[in-house]
Amino acid sequence: MTVGIVLVSHSAKLAEGLAELAAQMAPDVRIVPAGGLPDGGGIGTDYDEVVAATQRADSGDGVVLLYDLGSAQMTAELAVESLADPSAAVVVDAPLVEGAVAAAVAAQGGANAKAVGEAAASAGVAPDLAAAEPSAAGEEGVVEKEFTLTNDVGLHARPAAVVVRSLAEFEAEVSIRLGEQEADAHSVLALMSLGARQGDRIVVRARGLQAAEAVAKVAELVESNFGE
Structure with missing residues (x-):
C-alpha cells in the first residue's frame, strides 16, 4: 500500500491531466483527480466529489490532498473533516503541479503521509542547485x-x-x-x-x-x- 493523493482543482481537465502526468512517475500510487462541477457543470469545486475522491484514494496508508485556488482549499478541508477518521487525510499547501509530482514520487518510494505532504510543500522552494x-x-x-x-x-x-x-x-x-x-x-x-x-x-x-x-x-x- 502507498499514500494516496487527491488533486482538487476548479478545472476537471487540469486535475485529470495532472493526475495522468503524476501517474507516469508513480505507477503504484492512487492519484485521484477531483476537479470541476458535477456532470460537466464547468469551473468550480464540488464537496461530494472531493469526499468520494478521498475515499477512493485511501488504500489504508493515508491521503494527501493538494489544491489549486483558495476555495478549493476550503472544499478540501471540509471534505477531510467529514471523513469517519479525519486524521487519515491531510490538506497540504503546495504548488499544485510541482507538489503533485514531488508527492507522487515520495509516495511511490514508500514515504508515510507526513513525509509525502512535506515533499509536496517543499516543492514550493526553488531547487537547490x-x-x-x-x-x-x-x-x-x-x-x-x-x-x-x-x-x-x-x-x-x-x-x-x-x-x-x-x-x-x-x-x-x-x-x-x-x-x-x-x-x-x-x-x-x-x-x-x-x-x-x-x-x-x-x-x-x-x-x-x-x-x-x-x-x-x-x-x-x-x-x-x-x-x-
Missing part, C-alpha cells in the same frame, strides 16, 4: 563516476523520478553534476532543473555506506535509458 566543488582525490567513503546520457530527452520528469525512486532504497547521499551545477539526486525538481539532455555528460557522486551500490544503480539506469 549548488556550484559543483572539485572532488578530493581518494576522499574516504565517496564514489564518483561519469556517464553520458543516451536517452532521447535526458533527465526530464519521468527519468528524474525513476532515479529518485531507485535511490530511495540506498543509505547514501547522492548528487548529480552537470557542468558547474550540482543537484540532489533525491529531488525530482532539482534533477529536472539541471536541464540535462541527450549527449550530456553527468557526474554521479555518492557518499555513505551504500555509495558504491547507489552509483551502480544509476549506471544501470543510464545504460537502460531509464526504461524508455
Whole structure:
C-alpha cells in the first residue's frame, strides 16, 4: 500500500491531466483527480466529489490532498473533516503541479503521509542547485563516476523520478553534476532543473555506506535509458 493523493482543482481537465502526468512517475500510487462541477457543470469545486475522491484514494496508508485556488482549499478541508477518521487525510499547501509530482514520487518510494505532504510543500522552494566543488582525490567513503546520457530527452520528469525512486532504497547521499551545477539526486525538481539532455555528460557522486551500490544503480539506469 502507498499514500494516496487527491488533486482538487476548479478545472476537471487540469486535475485529470495532472493526475495522468503524476501517474507516469508513480505507477503504484492512487492519484485521484477531483476537479470541476458535477456532470460537466464547468469551473468550480464540488464537496461530494472531493469526499468520494478521498475515499477512493485511501488504500489504508493515508491521503494527501493538494489544491489549486483558495476555495478549493476550503472544499478540501471540509471534505477531510467529514471523513469517519479525519486524521487519515491531510490538506497540504503546495504548488499544485510541482507538489503533485514531488508527492507522487515520495509516495511511490514508500514515504508515510507526513513525509509525502512535506515533499509536496517543499516543492514550493526553488531547487537547490549548488556550484559543483572539485572532488578530493581518494576522499574516504565517496564514489564518483561519469556517464553520458543516451536517452532521447535526458533527465526530464519521468527519468528524474525513476532515479529518485531507485535511490530511495540506498543509505547514501547522492548528487548529480552537470557542468558547474550540482543537484540532489533525491529531488525530482532539482534533477529536472539541471536541464540535462541527450549527449550530456553527468557526474554521479555518492557518499555513505551504500555509495558504491547507489552509483551502480544509476549506471544501470543510464545504460537502460531509464526504461524508455
